[in-house]
Amino acid sequence: MDDQQATLLGPADVRRLAAELDIKPTKKLGQNFVHDPNTVRRIVSVAEVGAEDVVLEVGPGLGSLTLAIMPVAGEVVAVEIDPVLAARLPRTAQEFAPGLADRLTVLPADALRVRAEDFAKPPTALVANLPYNVAVPVVLHLLAELPTLCKGLVMVQSEVAERMAAEPGSRTYGVPSAKAAWFADVRRAGPVPRKVFWPVPNVDSGLVSFHRVDPPSNAAREDVFRVVDAAFAQRRKVLRGALAGWAGSAARAEELLRAAGVDPTTRGEQLGIADFARIAEAASSGSTS
Structure with a gap:
């Protein structure tokens, strides 16, 4: 002091x-x-x-x-x-x-x-x-x-x-x-x-x-935050549906979720920021399941 x-x-x-x-x-x-x-x-x-x-x-x-x-x-x-x-x-x-x-x-x-x-x-x-x-x-x-x-x-x-x-x-x-x-x-x-x-x-x-703390991923923050916004925009929907607009379709959303190791039937509130980052990474790498 x-x-x-x-x-x-x-x-x-x-x-x-x-x-x-x-x-x-x-x-x-x-x-x-x-x-x-x-x-x-x-x-x-x-x-x-x-x-x-x-x-x-x-x-x-x-x-x-x-x-x-x-x-x-x-x-x-x-x-x-x-x-x-x-x-x-x-x-x-x-x-x-x-x-x-x-x-x-x-x-x-x-x-x-x-x-x-x-x-x-x-x-x-x-x-x-x-x-x-x-x-x-x-x-x-x-x-x-x-x-x-x-x-x-x-x-x-x-x-x-x-x-x-x-x-x-x-x-x-x-x-x-x-x-x-x-x-x-x-x-x-x-x-x-x-x-x-x-x-x-x-x-x-x-x-x-x-x-x-250090960011949980090397993914671009803006890309990760877009996934977060989309996931919570329709809280009642499971992620396959909630991310359909962001991904282009529900089928593509499911593909990316599976590539990221995330259950497509879960909801946004179950995911931590590292999970959202993996979804963004899957999208940026053009992943297919």
């Missing part, structure tokens, strides 16, 4: 800053501000970031989590789509963590559109309270775009946390779980009570951690 500390935002600070900026949290941007210092301390602790890390934070808002990350990380890059919030954050860092403010860089941008070249130093960890309506696309985009991102901890809607960390065969397993597994080992990391937010959301929240 760094000797220099940051004063964390409490409920009164959050309301004062929001009033100063004339901010009325919007559902469109998924704005629910954390006002509990213990919660942000817990997030940073579970995230296991250190002085060697360049931490990427998405949607820093008023800076509650940012101020908790700054004493621990080597650098923090905060990506904020709201220009008013992006402009205020450096000043908040100066006020609440004057000795650490030089560790913070604010990038006024949409996290779904950032590219690796936007960062002076490659981010190594993602720590964020993500806007719930874009949580999955943001995580998948950042993992694809930033190969240096080796670990992370994100706070998302509880149902989204379940879907991201679900295992094959479970009720909540689907496209987010399968695609996330291409990049990382994804796990639930505990619940977050509603009362730590302002305004109080009408959904429960949860933490999700990830650690990057």
